[in-house]
Structure formats: structure tokens, C-alpha cells
Amino acid sequence: MVLNLKGFLNGGNRVIEINTTLDFTNEEFSGVRLFAKPTAVVGKVVNKADVTELSLVCSVVINKPCDRCGKETVKQLQIPINRILVSEISDDENVDLLLIENDELDLYEVCFSEILLALPMKHLCSNDCKGICPSCGKNLNEGDCGCVTKSVDPRLEALLKLLEAED
């Protein structure tokens, strides 16, 4: 969906309401389709005192395997997008600016890139997912596997925790 903003960026107090659906379900990431459903996008473009602001909320449904145990996991996320629309960029440092070329705002492109940036690094079936036993491969959320887990040196454990927090 492309919004035509001709004459909008520099005039009057005006509003364009946005209430649409963008379909990213065919987009693939290393061969995987992340989006389980089309994405509802609601918000508006408001021009006030010569500042044009885009504010949207994208309701995203992501379906992919849990990063720890591999179980297919559906997550619903509300991703806000807030940008000041400008016809030229003089301040490269300001990441809130969005350059509008030819008076056109491609909602699909904007929402898609913003959503990808906003997706959480970890996709977990639950925050306390126990993952898979490294010895036997059993999903530990379904019960203990009975493997003997060696006790880890506390100093090494601290290091492991640090590594886990990093990835």
C-alpha cells in the first residue's frame, strides 16, 4: 500500500487515517516464513505546525520454532512505529526521520523493515523454557529425562550465564 502525500508535508493541519492490513506471509527468511497471519496496521499521518508525523501500531503474528526447544511457537506482538516525515534530510543523526521521495510513502516497505528491526532476539515458547537435554535430546519441558547432570564449577557457571545473557 502506497500513500500519496502530495502537498501534505508542508501545509495545513491535516490527518490521514490508516487502517489496513499488510500481508508479509509470503516473505521468507533463510527459507522460513515467519509471519503466520497478515499484519493489521492502524494509525495516522498528522501534519501539525509544519511537522508531519507518522504513528502506527502493527499487530504481528510470528510463528517459528522456539530457540531453545524447537517447538513451533506463535507469538503476537504489537510493534509501534513513530517517524517524522521529511522531504529532505539535513540531519543524518536523527533516526526518527523518514525521507519521503516523490510524495509517496510505501507503507509495506516501512512497516516491513521496522518490524524486522523490532522483533525480539530470542523467540521462546515460554520465558522459563527448559530446552533440550544436551545428552539425550529430550524436551525437558515435558519432564525430566533422568540423565545425570554433572554439577558445574561455580566459576564456570558464572561464565556460562554471562555467555547465555549475551546471545
Ligand SMILES: [Zn+2]
Ligand atoms: Zn521452548
Ligand SMILES: [Zn+2]
Ligand atoms: Zn537427557
